[in-house]
Amino acid sequence: MSDIREASVERDTARLPGGALGQVGPFLMLAASALWLRARWDDLPARLPVHWNWRGEPDRFVSHTAAGAAMPLFLGLGLCLLMLAMQLGLRHAAPRTAMRPFSLRLVLAGEYLAAFACCGVLAAAVTAGRLLVPLLVLSGAGTAALLASTIVMARKTPREVRNPAAWRGLFYVDRDDPALFVPKRRGYGYTFNYGNPMAGAMTVALLAVPLMLAFFALSAR
Amino acid sequence: MRIDLEAAAPAWRQIADQLRAALVSGQLRPGAQLASVRELALDLGLNHNTVAEAYRQLAAEGFLQLERRTGAVVLERKSPRPPAGEQERFAVRLRTLLAEARAAGVPASALQSALRRAVEELS
Structure with missing residues (x-):
């Protein structure tokens, strides 16, 4: 099997999408929500709803503490930091392919959606669920738009299989390849190069984040 | 590349x-x-x-x-003066390469046009 590799010899001058302001946006949304929460702190009830059943009635609450009330913002901060790290990883440790700029924009859009949804959950909790329906509608529309964009991009992007000999099923292992992220062999997106020592640590970190968030959420109840 | x-x-x-x-x-x-x-x-x-x-x-x-x-x-690089015998050395290498191509069945006309194109591109 032939193994042809192609690359540009020009410098990689690509920057993260959106520029500095675009990158700061999700964090500004979270910070503005934190200030809004602080301004309304004395008016909040003793228990804040954080989960609603399918009829829109609250069925889980957190106590009126800083950790409990700001839990959606902490969750949003964790998600935004994770997605910022993903963008930096794609920019500096993934090969320059046609998929990379699309993927960077997609992750940034996901970061905005995550920040919006977390701020929305806080707003719904503080307003006793009055903002729940608009939040669900807008978050659902945003998710649908992201999914549609992903499908369109996946169809537009030419398929590239990196080093066919390095694939072990779904896993890519090439110790000579300095990339941390490589395009998936099937489907759209990236996977780790497990020949890179960072990949194992990143996988553990990615698994640890949702576990820690779940633990945090349960302990705050 | x-x-x-x-x-x-x-x-x-x-x-x-x-x-x-x-x-x-x-x-x-x-x-x-x-x-x-x-x-x-x-x-x-x-x-x-x-x-x-x-x-x-x-x-x-x-x-x-x-x-x-x-x-x-x-860098800005001036073309160096070739050392004595360098042209002959490249001529021998070229002849070897052309013989290899002819032995593999590549027509002489195709080699001529490929050589002309390469010289034009690199001149």
Whole structure:
């Protein structure tokens, strides 16, 4: 099997999408929500709803503490930091392919959606669920738009299989390849190069984040 | 840049050969900044040392200046006076290569036009 590799010899001058302001946006949304929460702190009830059943009635609450009330913002901060790290990883440790700029924009859009949804959950909790329906509608529309964009991009992007000999099923292992992220062999997106020592640590970190968030959420109840 | 890892020539030589062709033909002008070793290794999926070897070879030939901060920069390079016997040495290499191609069945007319095209591109 032939193994042809192609690359540009020009410098990689690509920057993260959106520029500095675009990158700061999700964090500004979270910070503005934190200030809004602080301004309304004395008016909040003793228990804040954080989960609603399918009829829109609250069925889980957190106590009126800083950790409990700001839990959606902490969750949003964790998600935004994770997605910022993903963008930096794609920019500096993934090969320059046609998929990379699309993927960077997609992750940034996901970061905005995550920040919006977390701020929305806080707003719904503080307003006793009055903002729940608009939040669900807008978050659902945003998710649908992201999914549609992903499908369109996946169809537009030419398929590239990196080093066919390095694939072990779904896993890519090439110790000579300095990339941390490589395009998936099937489907759209990236996977780790497990020949890179960072990949194992990143996988553990990615698994640890949702576990820690779940633990945090349960302990705050 | 396009390299074939199944080819007989090692990857670093393929990189050096293609860059040299681009430099000699003027596709890469003096002052141009090339992809850093890290960037090119990342894009090609090769060890950093492979790309660094190619860059070092071209730096030794006077084509590139290698700096830690700016990476590889194309230098203004005057064509050197060929040492005695150099033309004859290349003529022998060319003859060997042409014989190999003819033995593999490549028509003489195709070789002539390929040679003319290559000379025009690199002049």
